[in-house]
Amino acid sequence: MTRQSDDSQEAISRWEVQLRKGVLEFVVLLSLSDREQYGFELISGIAKRAAIDLPEGTLYPLMLRLAKDGLISSRLADGDGGAPRKYYALTAQGRELLLDMIPSWSKLAASVDRLLPGASA
């Protein structure tokens, strides 16, 4: 592989990481809109369903911030093996914010799609 294509690959990787980090808050709120989930379940689901593969540790500082902002709540409940697990759920405020975020996301995604080569104007 040439050095130029290595550089380009690296630039794309950096851009993808920033892009994923940028949408992580929205994706977390979306994932929790169905049902409450514990941390590992949440990040595994996001990686599987949304193909957003981030360092898993990124999730926890974000969850702390979302809880401080009143968008999610957490409770301890028994896990599979009996050890308590922390389950996260959307609060009413979080659900309201998510409902406002969805049209903004759709509008942004559609606007960017229209700029792609071959898209009809």
Add this chain to the structure above:
Amino acid sequence: MIPAFTDSAARRRFDAYFSEVDRLLARAGADAAELRGDLEAHVADSMAAAPGGSEGERLDTALSRLGRPIDYLRPLLADELIERGTRSYSPVTIARGLSHAVLAGSRRAGIGLAFGLGYLLLAIFTAMALLKPLWGEHVGVFRNADGTISAGIVAQSGGARELLGWWSIPIALLLAALLYVALTRGLRALRQRR
């Protein structure tokens, strides 16, 4: 929830990883214990969900998927230190927070650099006030022989006329104080808006 290890080498790697987490979280304030507990539980869940392999292999995969602590804790540290620094008006804490913000990359880097430059300007005003009594003919606002104006700490001031005299000291101190309050309040407002 700490995984129950039977492999002592795996346990040592787990402890080494979490001693790095502890070192970083020591500056993170009240959330440190909760965050550490969340990360431990995540490792235990991740190891339990792994399809196979030895305990050591499952731990290594879990830790590698979690990422390097400095990478995912840096933004949190930047926020905590800036919040604490702007609350107490502590320049050292703010500087540490800004350095973490710069190293965290992207938008944080831009904000960190902009505020870092603001604080550098503040340091220059303070240095002007302190150096004026010692190096008076090189500190102040100067009109040069060619009519241009220079300000600050000037190495070559031959032929230039100093315009402010001793007024440089209270003016520099006033500007430094105003800049400090404005930057610190700006940083606090920015943090609260996020």
